Amino acid sequence: MxxxxxxxxxxxxxxxxxxxxxxxxxxxxxxxxxxxxxxxxxxxxxxxxxxxxxxxxxxxxxNASPDGLAILRHSAAHVAAQAVQAAHPDAKLGIGPPITDGFYYDFDLATPFTPEDLKDLEKRMTRIVKERQRFVRREVSDDEARAELAQEPYKLELIADKGGATADDGASAEVGAGQLTIYDNLRRDDSVAWKDLCRGPHVPHTGYLPAYALMRSSAAYWRGDQANPQLQRLYGTAWPSRDELKAYQTRLEEAAKRDHRRLGRELDLFSFPDEIGSGLAVFHPKGGVLRKAMEDYSRQRHVDADYEFVYSPHITKGELFEISGHLGFYKDGMFPPMHLDEERDEDGTVRKPGQDYYLKPMNCPMHCLIFRSRGRSYRELPLRLFEFGSVYRYEMSGVVHGLTRVRGMTQDDAHIFCTVDQMADELTSLLQFVLDLLKDYGLDDFYLELSTRDPEKSIGTDEEWERATAALEQAAAASGLDLVLDPGGAAFYAPKISVQARDAIGRTWQLSTIQVDLMLPERFGLEFTGSDGARQRPVMIHRALFGSIERFVGVLTEHYAGVFPPWLSPVQVIGIPVAADYNDYLGEVAAKLRAAGVRVEVDTSDDRMQKKIRTAQQSKVPFMLIAGGEDAEAGAVSFRFRDGRQQNKVPVDEAVAIITDAIRDRVQV
The missing domain is CATH 3.10.20 (Ubiquitin-like (UB roll))
Known part of the structure; x- marks a missing residue:
């Protein structure tokens, strides 16, 4: 050996x-x-x-590696659960897996946790950590596990369902398809302080947990299913050192300041009226201006890159999604069907059967029909179709979150149809186009993630998947960016590269996605005439650049903390007269700016000048132009920037040039 x-x-x-x-x-x-x-x-x-x-x-x-952090946090979850059952002996254990940056544990508890509870539980956790209780693994049979955990109904359900446990609901952290294990927490005298059904591994003893905190609590349905009982979920975090814990807490504080939902209200950009429904946003005039600026620039860049614009309806017959495979693989993510077009006689006899219509979750099947609408020649390829298409996905209410996880969204969706020989070059140029456009919006720190095939949830042959995956790997290599693997994370029809972008405070957001699809052209019978006159199957490349307009607005709002660069700011200039006598003068200045394409307003309210300045600063307007008697006589304005800097007696034409140059160059001020 x-x-x-x-x-x-x-x-x-x-x-x-x-x-x-x-x-x-x-x-x-x-x-x-x-x-x-x-x-x-x-x-x-x-x-x-x-x-x-x-x-x-x-x-x-x-403990700083991804696996090590998960072990640290899973161990901390056990300590938190032990503390909960010490404080609430009637609490029944749910599931407690590690998650990104922390852990959670679910409990069946009569009353919700309060902030005071969390403080008390943290103190109990500290006592457990100081005891240096050992995590000791034991293999047990199903019957032994049932006997030991007879008072834990949720654990008994996991034991009964151990072959169907998944990572989606956290159950795989506790049971798998094979051997069951229980972890005992042993005191120094070897007496059992607590135990839990768990696959492990864990740290050797609780003294390995130097830095942890309980963050918040919420309600959660058992295993994420609304048909199940509602439990109390306790969220926490754990880190290898106190300094790292403090840094994480500081990042959370900064993230809270940047929360796009709060900034959306404060800056009057968008809202989520209850009367419309969960995950469905409305954009207010200022948010509409921001969104239009983003879309207009993207449209022009697509025109320059030889994309052709198409449009498709919001609903379609179910047959379309049967052909595409979405009804077989994606139905749970779609809104329920609308049964329409049925006709009945007066006696109720069905004269014409109806059919199911669905809100579309994807634009790609309709773009396939556009390609198929007439004969195509190789001379037309690559054919790049682009659409700002509204799609609808039935996200569970528990995961809907502001603009970043919605039910109704507008995708900047493109589908490129090309020959096999064109595929490699098209992917390389497409990825560069995506990265360059994201940089124009102020994001420039990227890495790539490659999602590969899940054999249990996919269509097509191994050879087709290998060819598509290899093409994406080649494009990723040409970009020079780091590439990480996401095994089994691909959609059912195609492998995927996703662009992961880090924002101003280091958080990672998945934005653009590129997929090489060899399946839908086959399912829709797409063909073109090759140079030899033979009929050939095109390659179809899916590409969503922003992911969705809604999500990208949320990401940029948090990236900039609402302080958008001038070219994106809903209001680019505020005119502030020293007194009402100078309203007309600033109105003339504003007219020059509007003629130059600048979004400008003049504050003619009865507020004092200093109040108007504060209001403009709170609105995060890039430029304030202040004018009084001396300014009007000199044909000038006083420039005030949102960071407080001021430049006096700037000639109006020079002020217009400064503003328009900043907008044209997409700089931050």
């Missing part, structure tokens, strides 16, 4: 059948687990336990 430890042969480190990860790494508290031949394991478990093969690879897992 050949054993490699941390990349080196183990001649100098004796690994026997009883050697554990603690024997190798117990002195380093930053190592929280080991990976043995790719399998994550507790440090306390014998390294060779159940391992087969002539080659054994052993690697330490640090």
């Amino acid at each position: 050949s054993i490699t430890v941390a990349g080196e042969k183990s001649e100098g480190q004796q690994v026997t059948g009883t050697t554990t990860g603690l024997d190798l790494y117990g002195d380093d508290k930053t190592i929280v687990a080991v990976r043995v031949n790719g399998e994550l394991r507790d440090l306390s478990r014998p390294l060779l336990d159940g391992v087969e093969g002539a080659e054994i690879q052993i690697e330490p897992v640090g």
Whole structure:
């Protein structure tokens, strides 16, 4: 047997059948687990336990790595649950998985958690951590697990459903298709302080948790299904150090200041009236101006890149989505059908059967029909179709969030039809087009994610998927950006590259997506006449640049904290007269600006000048032009910027040039 430890042969480190990860790494508290031949394991478990093969690879897992952070946070979730049951013995355990930047745990509890509860629970967690309780793994049979957890009805359901547990509802953190395990939290005298059904792994003992906090609580349906009981969800976070926890909390504070929902209200951009429904936004005049500026610039860039504009209806017969495969693979994400066109006689006999219509969740099937509407020649390819198309997706109410997760959205959707020989060059130029356009909106820190096939939820042959995936990998390599894999994350019809953009405070947003589709052209029978006169199947490339207009407005609002660059600002200039006598003078200045295409208003209210300045600053207007007697006599204005800087007696023509140059160059001021 050949054993490699941390990349080196183990001649100098004796690994026997009883050697554990603690024997190798117990002195380093930053190592929280080991990976043995790719399998994550507790440090306390014998390294060779159940391992087969002539080659054994052993690697330490640090607490700053993605797997290490997940283990740290899952362990903290157990400590939080132990604290809850200590404070509320009647609380029944749900599921407690690690999530991005933290963890949650669900409880069946008579009353919701209060802020005071969270403070008390944190203190209890601290006592548990100081006790250095050990996480000890035990393998148990299904019957043994049921007997030990007889008072935990939700755990019993997980045991019964262990073959169907998924990552979607967090259940896979607790049970899998095979062996069940329970983790005991043991005190120093080996007495059991608490236990939980869990797959692990966990840190060796609670002393490995240096920094944690409980963040908030909310209601949540058991396993995300509204037909199930409503539980109380406790959210927390855990980090390798107190400094990292503090940095995270600071980021959250900054994110709260940038919350697009709050800024949308304060800047009068958009709202979500209850009378319309969850996840359905209305844009107010200022938000409409912002959105129009974004769309107009995007349209012009698409014109310059030889895209052709198309339009399609909001609803369609269900047959279209049967052909495309959406009804088979995506129906849960679609709104229920509307049964229409049925005709009956007076006695109720059906004279003409009706049919189901659906709100469209995607534009691509309709673009396929546009391509198929007449014969196509290779001379027309690549054919680039573009649409700002409204689509509708039935998101669960629990995941709807402002503009970033909506039910009604407008996609800047493009579909490119090309030959197989054109595919590689088209993908490379398309990705560069996407990145350049995002940079124009002020985002410039990117990496790429490649989502590959899920064999259980896809159509097409292995060869087709391999060819499409290879083409995307080639385009990603040409971009020079980092590429990370998302195994099994592709849509049912195509692999995908997504552009992940970091905003001003370092958060990552998935924006543009590019998919190589070899399936829909087959399903819709798309063809073109090749140079040899033979009929050929085109390649179809899907591309959504912003993701959706709504989501991109939300992302940019938070990226800029509402302080949009002049070219995007709903109001670019506010004229502020020192007194009402100068309203007309600033009206003339505003007319010159409007003639130059600038969005300008003059504040003619009865407020004092300083109040008008404060109002303009609160509205985050880029430029304020102040005018009094001396300014009017000199044909000038006093320039005031939103950061407080001021430049006096600027000639009007020069002021117009400064403003129009800033708008044209898309600079931030």
